[in-house]
Amino acid sequence: MKLKNSVIKALIENGLQNTTDHSVDCKHAYKVYNFIHEVVGANKVLDEKRVELLKTAGIENAKEFDARRKALSETLKRTKKEQEELEAMDAKIKRFFELFAELMNDESELNVKTIPYEEFHKLAAENRATPAVRIIKGEPKTVNIDIFTAFRDDLKGILWSEPEEE
Numbered sequence: 001m002k003l004k005n006s007v008i009k010a011l012i013e014n015g016l017q018n019t020t021d022h023s024v025d026c027k028h029a030y031k032v033y034n035f036i037h038e039v040v041g042a043n044k045v046l047d048e049k050r051v052e053l054l055k056t057a058g059i060e061n062a063k064e065f066d067a068r069r070k071a072l073s074e075t076l077k078r079t080k081k082e083q084e085e086l087e088a089m090d091a092k093i094k095r096f097f098e099l100f101a102e103l104m105n106d107e108s109e110l111n112v113k114t115i116p117y118e119e120f121h122k123l124a125a126e127n128r129a130t131p132a133v134r135i136i137k138g139e140p141k142t143v144n145i146d147i148f149t150a151f152r153d154d155l156k157g158i159l160w161s162e163p164e165e166e
Contacts, residue, residue, distance in 0.1 A: 015132035120160035124148035
């Protein structure tokens with residue numbers, strides 16, 4: 001099954017690793033475990049690709065790059081050379097964002113099996129307040145996300161399958 005990379009990233013950022021599957025039948029709980037394992041693995045690959053994309057865009061050391069760009073941006077009267085350097089840095093950032101957008105629009109292959117919607121519904125109910133860390137006004141804050149409900153449409157046919165008509 002393929003899942004869009006932006007959804008993989010969003011699942012991780014919204015606390016997928018903090019979910020539980022206690023209410024799900026054992027044979028399906030393993031499928032949930034495997035799904036989480038596959039998404040975490042795919043996210044690690046995406047992180048590695050992001051670092052490669054930085055280098056492809058000409059950014060070797062992101063921290064040094066950011067510090068230098070910040071210093072140049074805060075300089076009110078830049079020399080012509082400093083202005084050219086800042087413009088070159090902005091072009092590199094733009095290139096990186098374009099490459100990263102392509103990566104997020106791409107898909108990753110996940111080796112997963114679906115669970116019945118009835119089991120997915122139990123999973124969603126159990127995880128309706130999944131803790132996730134957000135940066136709010138520069139400070140990390142824990143918020144609760146109804147993760148499986150939020151991503152229900154994205155996970156249709158990947159984590160869960162429609163109930164069969166009776």
